[in-house]
Amino acid sequence: MELRQKKNTTGGDIGSYYPLFDWLRIILAIVVALKHDDVIQWSNAGNLAVQVFFALSGWLIGGILLSSKKEDLPRFFFNRVTRIWVPYAIAIALLLGASLLRDPVTSKWLEFAFYKLTFVYNFFGPPQLAQFRLQMPLAGTGNHFWSICAEEQFYLLAPFVIVLMPVRLGKSLVLWSLLSVLAVSAQVYGSIALGVTAAMLRYYFGDWHLNKCALIILSAILIASVMCIILDWAPYIFVAPFFSVITVLLLARFGVKTYWGQFVGGMSYPFYLNHWIGVFSAHKLLEPFGLREAPISKVLALVLNLFVAAVLYIVIDYSIKKYRSSWFNNRRGIYSAFAAYSLMAVGLAGGLSFFKG
Template structure:
């Protein structure tokens, strides 16, 4: 068999598409392998199946760059119009359909997640939204995120928007190849530098190398060089290497992935894409069932994750392979319906989907989807029992006067800040929260992100009180922790620092190696506070000594074992307000009725409650 590339021909999608190579069935087979890996990963049967997404990225970079370079009269509006017709109709139907299904059959958490994530997904910014929400890929995006898997669609769409501009600006194949090569190396460098698994895995900048390596081998000169220099039998070890990696790697617990392993995987996938057509693997990759899976891979990817959540093991009463077969069958059926009745008609046959009418139809469909986020009723806010939160009182005359409070912490503190903002406003205080999901600490691996902004924030806000909620990332030795906390006391200037101990969390694989370090923080804090400019508040009075989901008949902690639920956040707020009133003058001990049920408990941050 030969590795010679197929002769050029034209693609008839009735859209004025440029001349391109004929359809390559082997690439459909690779798509089929990719989507199969993703489904098995999300079903819990293949630890490295998430690498199927990387194979999708490389394929996308390859096919799009090949298309752009063959278009001798490259028109960006025409290119983007084809991309919209290819991708948007199925996505629009999914967004509306899944939201309505979640409203009808899902949990309140799932509906909150859909309504919060949907607009960002519609704008192709889902990956950055999930990172801002500290929704990790490796914990399946947190509870209830039916659109969480669409982070990868956002990465591809951002590539489709930006990369054609680069190709149009450069035009020359060698320049495009150089840009793709240098861009992929720069992206790899960012991944290694940033290191944090969720950030680097779902960030566009740190995943661009997969798309750009595909773009690199799509350049005809590079592709010809590979076909001349690399023997066709190399496809066998390449495919075997990919298979072994999919079997053995384990996401965030395989640090080699983020030290070059993902780059190596993408490079192997890029070579496989070039070498597979016409190789000894051609017949196997062109196997009709595998090709068929590849042909519906886009719609199958769209639908599988919502199906997995809405038809979960608890809802169906099934487990293991019986559950996997059910949800995969339903996903396949929905994918076929999407392709037959939505994707292909708009892409190939609908004349109204082109030109000015196509632009109007696209704008109208965007408006309809946007209205979905407004029209679908939100889940009712949790009602806080104010009877257990104490009563009101007079303005405190204790200690120095306080009027401005700066609140710090991680994603736990983000949730606690919601009722705290309502309560401090009612009590006459001005609260500024700089709590940050996926950060916010002054010690540990993410501390420098905090320190880059904190001195300026303190100088501008001039707080009387600085409250630091110990974060789940306050890792390090005792000396490192002491240095971070002392640095905070010094940076606070004249403000009194109140350290609040961390709520107990449920041990899991991610935190297991750091539980001793986190447990030590209370001791280190008391040593730092001994100097008199800081004080330690023991939050064990609120949360207890160990993680407890229910306290006194109320759900106070999330099922994720980390965050607070509205009832717990309200209890914390009442406790903290009492602590402030006991130490500072000018703090009104207001009745909980003034702040406890003012709408904050409906915030989508309270997931798993």
């Protein structure tokens, strides 16, 4: 189903772009950073922001896969590798490089680095966090990389279901509804699966979420989910995915691209990956003055994080976006897919071996 294209009076496309998502991304990334810097005290704040990220990803990437054919998959994997892997690899290099300046390189240190590099950290890293935090690079500072790993795993599985399986099965609302329920129940990929299911509803029924009646119903569900979370009427882990996908649906409003919107939306990914840099730098700069934990340290950390993210976005992410199409060819796309599945296989085999040992 092709997106309907609408034009505003200035000629800008307002039928295929969601400008509110740009601002949502940077807000979510900042929430995670403020939680990790103990500015936000609610224990689930960071996780909830990540769940919304997941639902947003499912809505957008799921929509791409729903309109893709088998021959489009090399480009899909190439885009994932260039858009996600390169900034992620740089983030890992920065983290491990800083860790080498102060941490001993032990077998456990290497193990956790291996998990991050092979996109399986979410399986094997967080379960060991309490016991082996001090043996992790920078005492577990890169623990938030679990979300990048989980998302990459999902998008190795999703193309098989949506694109390669028969249409009646792979693009079945019944199947994806069941998968979403199972994912939420198992507490694995729940928000992403719901995001894909929401994209599938749009694929079949158009922009139903823009109707006034739908807006009222979705708003009511959002309020109910907020009440469930605040008042603990239901387990947070089951409510959060539904809160997340409803939030995405309410903000999925067509509009015009703006320079600053695209800029802050683009820098949200390097901000999320590298937000430890501002915190560490602020502590280092203010510690001689006895202000390491003072409020000014929190403000300085946020400012430094925004600056670092802006620089990384301009130098890395924007450059990739600008030249990615010219870099692509079908062979590179196939190599990207092979590398993705191979890394995952190596990571799972290695992780199981380490655990068994």
